[in-house]
Amino acid sequence: MPRKRPLKSMGRNFRPMKTVSPAMPWCSGERTFHGFSGMCVSRAAGLPARPGAIHGKETLLGGENPVAQSAKQHILSPQTETILDSIADGVFTVDLDWRITSFNRAAEEITGVSASDAIGRPCCEVFRANVCESTCVLKFTMETRKPIVNKSVAILRADGREIPISVSTALLKNASGHTIGGVETFRDLSLVETLRKEIDRQYRFQDIVSKSPAMLELFAILPEVARSESTVLIQGESGTGKELLSRAVHSLSSRAAGPFVAINCGALPDTLLESELFGHVAGAFTDARKNRAGRFAQAEGGTLFLDEIGDVSPALQVRLLRVLEERTYEPLGSSRTVTANVRIVAASNRDLAQLVAEGSFRKDLYYRINVVKLELPTLARRKEDIPLLAEHFIARLNKLRNKNILGLSHEALAVFMRHNWPGNIRELENVIEYAFILCRGGLIQPAFLPEYLHAHACVLPDSGGLSLRDNEARAIRDALDRNQWRRMATARELGIDKNTLRRKMKRLNIRADDPRRDE
Numbered sequence: 001m002p003r004k005r006p007l008k009s010m011g012r013n014f015r016p017m018k019t020v021s022p023a024m025p026w027c028s029g030e031r032t033f034h035g036f037s038g039m040c041v042s043r044a045a046g047l048p049a050r051p052g053a054i055h056g057k058e059t060l061l062g063g064e065n066p067v068a069q070s071a072k073q074h075i076l077s078p079q080t081e082t083i084l085d086s087i088a089d090g091v092f093t094v095d096l097d098w099r100i101t102s103f104n105r106a107a108e109e110i111t112g113v114s115a116s117d118a119i120g121r122p123c124c125e126v127f128r129a130n131v132c133e134s135t136c137v138l139k140f141t142m143e144t145r146k147p148i149v150n151k152s153v154a155i156l157r158a159d160g161r162e163i164p165i166s167v168s169t170a171l172l173k174n175a176s177g178h179t180i181g182g183v184e185t186f187r188d189l190s191l192v193e194t195l196r197k198e199i200d201r202q203y204r205f206q207d208i209v210s211k212s213p214a215m216l217e218l219f220a221i222l223p224e225v226a227r228s229e230s231t232v233l234i235q236g237e238s239g240t241g242k243e244l245l246s247r248a249v250h251s252l253s254s255r256a257a258g259p260f261v262a263i264n265c266g267a268l269p270d271t272l273l274e275s276e277l278f279g280h281v282a283g284a285f286t287d288a289r290k291n292r293a294g295r296f297a298q299a300e301g302g303t304l305f306l307d308e309i310g311d312v313s314p315a316l317q318v319r320l321l322r323v324l325e326e327r328t329y330e331p332l333g334s335s336r337t338v339t340a341n342v343r344i345v346a347a348s349n350r351d352l353a354q355l356v357a358e359g360s361f362r363k364d365l366y367y368r369i370n371v372v373k374l375e376l377p378t379l380a381r382r383k384e385d386i387p388l389l390a391e392h393f394i395a396r397l398n399k400l401r402n403k404n405i406l407g408l409s410h411e412a413l414a415v416f417m418r419h420n421w422p423g424n425i426r427e428l429e430n431v432i433e434y435a436f437i438l439c440r441g442g443l444i445q446p447a448f449l450p451e452y453l454h455a456h457a458c459v460l461p462d463s464g465g466l467s468l469r470d471n472e473a474r475a476i477r478d479a480l481d482r483n484q485w486r487r488m489a490t491a492r493e494l495g496i497d498k499n500t501l502r503r504k505m506k507r508l509n510i511r512a513d514d515p516r517r518d519e
């Protein structure tokens with residue numbers, strides 16, 4: 001909503017005076033809140049009327065509206081107004097028609113809308129939040145009588161800038177217990193978000209994003225590994241970033257100016273794979289009408305990434321061993337020996353040592369490949385990377401799709417933290433891509449996530465006849481275990497505040513040296 005005049009030049013005189021009713025204490029959910037006893041929603045008697053705010057408001061509050069009846073009789077005390085204006089959180093109240101009835105100074109600063117402009121207008125017009133149409137938080141509180149605490153949403157400021165805020169809501173009741181409206185407090189998260197993004201930038205190596213200790217160790221040795229000409233074996237489950245890591249090895253090496261060629265050895269039948277790798281001459285087989293260069297030739301002077309090397313047949317393993325030992329090969333159908341100047345980076349999502357033990361992978365080839373072994377942990381073992389990775393993919397998709405999604409809401413992040421990500425980082429990337437289809441702007445809410453993530457999040461372990469207290473303790477201990485007893489990460493996964501987790505741990509007698517940790 002465009003601002004009529006800059007806030008600074010309007011001064012305090014332009015703020016409509018707020019009135020207070022001792023008969024209308026603030027409430028939090030069903031509880032009466034005695035702090036600012038009687039904060040109310042009308043204008044001060046005797047103040048200059050501003051068209052559209054005072055009169056609009058008086059009209060609004062007229063008739064049978066209980067807000068109007070009591071509001072007209074009481075004036076917000078200067079103390080209450082000073083207190084409200086001195087807090088850094090935005091505070092506003094609405095009546096039963098969703099019209100704003102009070103708006104403190106921080107609310108003006110955060111939204112860029114002056115109180116005189118805001119008062120009397122429907123709150124959705126002023127806030128233009130991404131949840132206004134679908135899941136209005138105040139509406140939820142009014143309908144369910146339950147307060148909301150710290151829900152993250154995005155709003156559109158008067159200057160058109162979208163910012164993340166955290167909102168809390170409660171019912172507003174009069175002395176007779178009738179609901180007369182709602183109150184919302186909100187906090188600007190822009191600075192927190194900016195600082196967090198700044199810090200997150202430090203956890204990026206080439207295109208690889210991570211802050212997990214195992215990955216940071218890997219980042220530390222990667223330049224040296226890359227500079228050596230050694231063959232590298234990357235092990236890790238599907239989707240953990242093996243190809244990404246192999247590209248980093250290539251771009252940090254002296255071969256960076258040369259080609260990087262990747263081939264998935266598990267995706268092709270043996271004969272095709274052989275021709276793909278080594279090339280063929282015309283007439284080598286029925287369909288070979290022309291000479292064709294293989295991947296080794298294409299990767300000349302650069303790096304060849306052999307993905308899923310564990311799936312290569314024994315016959316082809318022999319040919320690969322020869323290239324690795326002698327750096328020579330013959331294209332299919334040719335007797336001409338070609339010398340290969342190619343660095344090999346191999347990867348497998350299966351344990352190659354295990355395959356050797358089982359006899360399905362050659363020991364000599366294993367030792368040739370396994371000169372430097374880099375292990376990529378699963379995403380479940382580095383859950384601290386989830387927020388970083390989510391942000392990384394959101395930023396990338398924002399650029400690609402020309403969108404302005406601000407990030408994940410706390411609730412969506414809690415869903416992410418509870419999930420185990422069997423498809424690892426690729427699965428996370430796909431989930432963000434899915435959310436981008438449904439989310440038009442602002443923050444990604446749980447409603448924009450695929451159904452299976454919720455189903456998974458709701459599956460509670462069999463309570464086994466335990467009490468509620470025992471179950472809560474078990475859930476917290478399990479979450480602590482999953483997060484290596486890091487409280488911040490655990491609180492994030494559980495979707496609660498760090499202090500709440502600390503209090504719960506104290507109450508439930510859960511300690512880091514808890515003997516039940518390893519149960």
Ligand SMILES: Nc1ncnc2c1ncn2[C@@H]1O[C@H](COP(=O)(O)OP(=O)(O)OP(=O)(O)O)[C@@H](O)[C@H]1O
Nearest residue numbers: 207208209210237238239240241242243244425426
């Ligand atoms: N640490 C990371 N930071 C940023 N993006 C990542 C990271 N790890 C993986 N990705 C992204 O996740 C996706 C899957 O990664 P990649 O293809 O490298 O996995 P992979 O282990 O080779 O999978 P597969 O074994 O199935 O071939 C890619 O889009 C990649 O860019």
